[in-house]
Amino acid sequence: MTANRTSAPPPPPYRIDRVRTVARALAIVSCVPYVGLKAAWMAGSRVGIPDGSPLLDGGALLVVGNGVTVLMDACVVVLALLLTRPWGLRVPAWLLVVPMWVASGLLLPIMTAYPLQMTVRLLGGGGGQTSGGDGGGGGDPFLEPWVFGVVYGGFIAQGVALGTLFVLYAKERWGHLWQGRLRDLPWTPASPVLRVTAVAAALVALAPGLAHLFWAAGWTAGLNEGLVARRTSDFYVIEAVNALFVAVAVAGVLLLAFRRGGRLPLRVPLVLLWAGSAQVACWGGWLSLAALVGAGDIADRPTTAMVLIYAVQMLVGTLIATPVALLLAERAAAPKTSGTLA
Numbered sequence: 600m601t602a603n604r605t606s607a608p609p610p611p612p613y614r615i616d617r618v619r620t621v622a623r624a625l626a627i628v629s630c631v632p633y634v635g636l637k638a639a640w641m642a643g644s645r646v647g648i649p650d651g652s653p654l655l656d657g658g659a660l661l662v663v664g665n666g667v668t669v670l671m672d673a674c675v676v677v678l679a680l681l682l683t684r685p686w687g688l689r690v691p692a693w694l695l696v697v698p699m700w701v702a703s704g705l706l707l708p709i710m711t712a713y714p715l716q717m718t719v720r721l722l723g724g725g726g727g728q729t730s731g732g733d734g735g736g737g738g739d740p741f742l743e744p745w746v747f748g749v750v751y752g753g754f755i756a757q758g759v760a761l762g763t764l765f766v767l768y769a770k771e772r773w774g775h776l777w778q779g780r781l782r783d784l785p786w787t788p789a790s791p792v793l794r795v796t797a798v799a800a801a802l803v804a805l806a807p808g809l810a811h812l813f814w815a816a817g818w819t820a821g822l823n824e825g826l827v828a829r830r831t832s833d834f835y836v837i838e839a840v841n842a843l844f845v846a847v848a849v850a851g852v853l854l855l856a857f858r859r860g861g862r863l864p865l866r867v868p869l870v871l872l873w874a875g876s877a878q879v880a881c882w883g884g885w886l887s888l889a890a891l892v893g894a895g896d897i898a899d900r901p902t903t904a905m906v907l908i909y910a911v912q913m914l915v916g917t918l919i920a921t922p923v924a925l926l927l928a929e930r931a932a933a934p935k936t937s938g939t940l941a
Contacts, residue, residue, distance in 0.1 A: 615683050620683075630675050633672050637666075679760065683764060687768070700881075703758075704882055707877065708844070720832065773927075781858045781860060781865055782858060790926070792925065793922045800849065804879075806907075807883070807911050810908045811908075815839040821908070822902065845879055850868075851871030852872055882912070883913040887901075
């Protein structure tokens, strides 16, 4: 007589809710305008590029740059799929967190500065042409004004969609890491490293923080001649946003390291740290690249002060992010570790 064998029921099909479905579609669709424009330019089209634009003399370097930025935007599609497909749950944490951190650092300043720039213009501020690199305007036209609205509008949509998907994904996979309040955070081997790093980062951050603040207030020391001549309200908004994110990064790391405001939910300093360190490090790197690659005229070449400020930004952002990542890795390995509160 053959024994009855009962097999385990098959796993239910992988499903995602409506919010994630819409966010994924938005993230993918919002890449189309930027990728389409870049592809057209690489094919020789001049759509959106006016006569006299420096882009017309870019040559092979511009083609390579366009190709790299297309690949960067294509990563948004990969991330959107990773955050909403079952195989995405098996991806190593660093392989997801690092690209999302970089994407946050590049998208957050646009999501913050561009609406502010438009608001200032509506209130009567002299805007000129918005530029992702320095925020200046005037001189030879860089791109047709409509291009900035289309491209930056797409970037903002990407940021909203990816941010939504990542928050939902991280809440499911790592939500236990930021439960509780600051005062409940136990002392771990990473705690003294975090405190030393926080103090060092706060001191080093004074240089880029004050530089961006002074430039936002109208100072010209350290700027090249081209930027001084092209300053508009767009430039001042971008510099104010840069200074703000430096302050956000420092505030987040000091809160987490010294547990000030103990009743604060732990997620508050972590959000500040994520946004601040990503913007400071990644936007500093982008500004360095844009200044060095796009410097044709002598007047537009970055000064020594600008190069140093951007380099220090990258250092500060990385300096802040590294020990925090170590702390979260410790909590992930032993989420119920007990110890003496600092």
